[in-house]
Amino acid sequence: EDQVTQSPEALRLQEGESSSLNCSYTVSGLRGLFWYRQDPGKGPEFLFTLYSAGEEKEKERLKATLTKKESFLHITAPKPEDSATYLCAVEGGSQGNLIFGKGTKLSVKP
Amino acid sequence: DTAVSQTPKYLVTQMGNDKSIKCEQNLGHDTMYWYKQDSKKFLKIMFSYNNKELIINETVPNRFSPKSPDKAHLNLHINSLELGDSAVYFCASSQDRTTGELFFGEGSRLTVL
Numbered sequence: 001e002d003q004v005t006q007s008p009e010a011l012r013l014q015e016g017e018s019s020s021l022n023c024s025y026t027v028s029g030l031r032g033l034f035w036y037r038q039d040p041g042k043g044p045e046f047l048f049t050l051y052s053a054g055e056e057k058e059k060e061r062l063k064a065t066l067t068k069k070e071s072f073l074h075i076t077a078p079k080p081e082d083s084a085t086y087l088c089a090v091e092g093g094s095q096g097n098l099i100f101g102k103g104t105k106l107s108v109k110p
Numbered sequence: 111d112t113a114v115s116q117t118p119k120y121l122v123t124q125m126g127n128d129k130s131i132k133c134e135q136n137l138g139h140d141t142m143y144w145y146k147q148d149s150k151k152f153l154k155i156m157f158s159y160n161n162k163e164l165i166i167n168e169t170v171p172n173r174f175s176p177k178s179p180d181k182a183h184l185n186l187h188i189n190s191l192e193l194g195d196s197a198v199y200f201c202a203s204s205q206d207r208t209t210g211e212l213f214f215g216e217g218s219r220l221t222v223l
Contacts, residue, residue: 034210043114043200043214044153087153091210097166098210100153 002027002093006086006101013108016077021104023088024070031096033071035064036087038103044087078108113137116201116215123191124223130187131218133201141165141207142184144176145200147217153200159184160207191222 007022025033032051036044048057050066057064061082063074073086085103093099116133123129135142143166144156158166159178173189184201198219202212 032210041216043202043216044212046211046213049209049211085151089153089210097155097158097168098212102151 002090002099004088004090004099004101006088006104008104009102010105011107013075013078013106015079015108015110018074018076018078020075021073021086021106022070023073023101025088025090025099026069027090027092027099030090030092032091033066034089034091034098035062035071035073036089038085038087047086075106078106080108080110082106083108112215114201114203114213114215116199116218118218119216120219120221122221122223125191125193127191128187128189129191129220130185131199131201131220132183132185133215134183135201135203135213136182137203137205137213139203139205139213140181141204142178142181143202143204143212144184144186145202145214147198147200149197156199157184157186158207165207188220191220193222196220196222 004025035047038044048064053068065072085105087103089098089100114135141160143158147153157176162178175187178184198217200217201215204212
């Protein structure tokens, strides 16, 4: 069965304390892996698409990487405004739907 | 201008009632979706339409009926509401059905009492 598992469920960081979020997946025929950010009371907002192992994408303090079994979202020197839930999704399998993980809730304290 | 807008933002209703949620996108996208986010925060696809044609219909009770009058609109009608239908429903759109880059609305929180 296709599935996406994100860890940790919650992460509390001090401002400036770098860390990584993990997204591991099992899907037949991965067509893409996507990272989204979701703020409370809002819809998810697209961040990155990764298509193949070894690929990396960067945006401000965020860098996403992909291997054959997992993806990491690295956050360098986070700021309080980076606090949000980060969702990982994969596209693949027989249906080709986006399958979302439960997300990692990141809190960055000043 | 909001790219994907859905109304209403909140619905509170009694079991057994019927309710509708409307969604409109002004991005010129071909594909629209309905997702359900339950209390455990899992985001699951319910339906997908491409140019007004239903292309994804996940295992959803047939009390849920989507309607797409044109490719900029995708509405969701729910009959005979049950307690388990309480969730946040998100509308989303994408340029076409081949991309996973989705643009989401702000969600409609449905509470069934």
